[in-house]
Amino acid sequence: MIRKTLIAAATLATLATGAFAQDKLRIGVEGAYPPFSFKQADGSLAGFDIDIAMALCAEMKRDCELVEQDWDGMIPALKAKKFDAIVASMSITEERKRQIDFSAKYYKTPARVVAKKDSGLEGTATGLAGKRLGVQRGSTHQCYAEKMFPEAEIVLYGTQEEVFSDLALGRIDAQLSDSLISQESFLSKPEGADFAFLAGDHTDVDCYGEGVGIAVRQGEEELRDAFSAAITAIRDNGTYKTVNDKYFPFDIYGGRPDGM
Amino acid sequence: METFLNWFPLDLPLIAQNFDRFLVGVRVTLGLTFLSLALGAALAVPLAIARASRHRVLNPLVWTYTYVFRGTPLLVQTYLLYYGAGQFAFIRDSWLWDPVLSQAWWCALIAFTLNTAAYSTELLRGAIVDTPAGEVEAAIATGHSYCGRLRRIILPSAFRRAIPAYSNEVIFMLHGSVVASTITLQDILGVGRWLNGRYYLAYEGLITAAVLYFIIVFAITRVFRWLERRYLRHLERRREPAAAAVAPPMGIK
Missing domain, CATH: 3.40.190.10 (Periplasmic binding protein-like II)
Structure with missing residues (x-):
């Protein structure tokens, strides 16, 4: 009897957390890395990373919540499940890949x-x-x-x-x-x-790796691939360009500005 | 050993490889902590005497100082000095800037010293005010001047009674010294955060730092226990002398 209750409770808990994860995708951002991520006068977050994160969420049709996190605690916080993905100008590197997984790059500058x-x-x-x-x-x-x-x-x-x-x-x-x-x-x-x-x-x-990607916990291939697909999608449908042009006078996806 | 290392959740070889850096960090932490404690204590003695007096100018002046420094966090004080002072051109152009305020180490030392001096002042003031009235009256009766009373009766007694509370201040200061790592100094925590940052780790640097702080605190408490035994003997509760003192058990001298 007790065991049955326990199993039922465990199932419920799994369902609950599963449902919760599907409801809201929590995204770790930094907030102190302008123009990619910074705080506006009213305390709200803005920047290229923030807009890209929102655009990707819209593309994936997911509800997203931004979670602020200091840079040097970013990877530990992801692993501790304080959020499910990092959109914070994090470069894809071999050393980081030992700890976490990355989507395809969403920009790359030297x-x-x-x-x-x-x-x-x-x-x-x-x-x-x-x-x-x-x-x-x-x-x-x-x-x-x-x-x-x-x-x-x-x-x-x-x-x-x-x-x-x-x-x-x-x-x-x-x-x-x-x-x-x-x-x-x-x-x-x-x-x-x-x-x-x-x-x-x-x-x-x-x-420096291959560019800047979106980090997820290891073993979450589904989420990782969803991000990669969404990046390609917003590159194709012009959303990326809209966000890009709001902050930069040139395309930062692969190229770099003249004269720099 | 191999299997143990694989099972152990921390990357011990990496910590061992970088341990010499941690030792440099220990030097920085101890240097900053004890230098600021020494300077702070030297400042605290005259300030505490002023605070314990009824002087109409000195007392409120020192009160304001201790109130401001005890009422604001050490981190804020250090940031104000390090990032704040540099914003003013007249400070950057003054003699204070080049050898002193442009250096993180000096900023930390100044902030730490002013902070611990404020706490030590109030701590010592308490001990001075608490001097038994009888002792002071006896000193007056035997013709001691104010300075003589301070020097021969009040201060020696106050210093002794302040020891237990001051041991806390020493430990707080050691823990407070981690603020140095936020203004680029490589103290113990600074090295720990360097290690975490360099290898994208979560725990290794912090746990190594925690263990080192723990060892230092252990040493500090031992020193203070010895000091208390030596200088607070007269305040200890009398042990039951009775039987044992009169007739020691056989075989024990």
Whole structure:
């Protein structure tokens, strides 16, 4: 009798959670990575990642809920089922694939080093030796910086905004991040006026992988493939272009802006 | 061993590989914690005397200081100093900026020192005010001046009675020092978060950090237990002396 009740309860619980998961897809986002993900004055989330997430949800005909999460706890939170997918400009890399699964890429831009215009620095291993190089903790840039600039002093930050802030204040000599992020949220702003890209794109596959994808827990192939299919679908039906053009003057899916 | 490592949920070899970094982190944590505690205690003594006095200017002045620093989180104080101060051109152009406020380490040390000084001041003030009235009266009766009373009667007694509460302050400060990792310093937690970030892990860095903090707290409590035994003997409850003292059992000296 007791066993039967238990089985019934377990079945009910499974059904309930299953139904719940089908009802609402929870998506982990960051909220501190403009223009991909940021907070508006009223506290609501906006940005390319946010709009893409919403467009994909609409395409998959799923109800979605955005869950904010600090960057360096993103993968642990996904694994702990605080949400079911990450749409937060997360690059697809081998090291991450050991922990989680990825959809096809939804964009890909190269990383570049930014420094003071008159610094005379070079974005190479010898050029940055002994210099303080800022990167966001737990990002692909941390991986790349430690691999390619072993002689530099790597300074780690919780958010990309803090990296820019300390670069502007001169606490670090240079910073490595996505070229687009640097362009849109630093170099084009007044505080970034005295700064510029150092020559050279950084696209190492070991650290940067194949582009930026949507992360899901391992073993959830169905959800992963649904995302990949939805990405293709919004690329084809023009939704992607609408979102893209809202934030960027060029297509960020594969290409990169001229002159950068 | 192999099977044990496979079964164990933490990547122990990875922690072992990076353990030298953690040791550097321990140095940073201990340096910041104890330097700020020492500076804070040095500040706290005159401030506590001012707070315990009825001085019309000094008392409210010190009260305001301790109220502000005890009323706001250490993280906020540190952020204000690190990210806030740099926003003002006049600070960036002043002598304070280059050797001091542009460095994360100095920002942390200053914030930690002001914070612990505020707590220590109130703690010591309590001990000073609680000095038994009889002791103070006896000192007055034997012709001690205010300074003489402070130096020979009140402070020595207050320091001793403040030891147990101060041991808590030391531990809080050690735990509070994790704030350093949010302004780019590689303290114990900073190294733990570096490890997690570098290898996309959830627990390894944090658990290693937790164990290291635990060991340090253990050492601190041992030191304070010794201090209490040595300096608070006169306040201990008397042990039953009776029979044992008069006639020790056979075979025991």
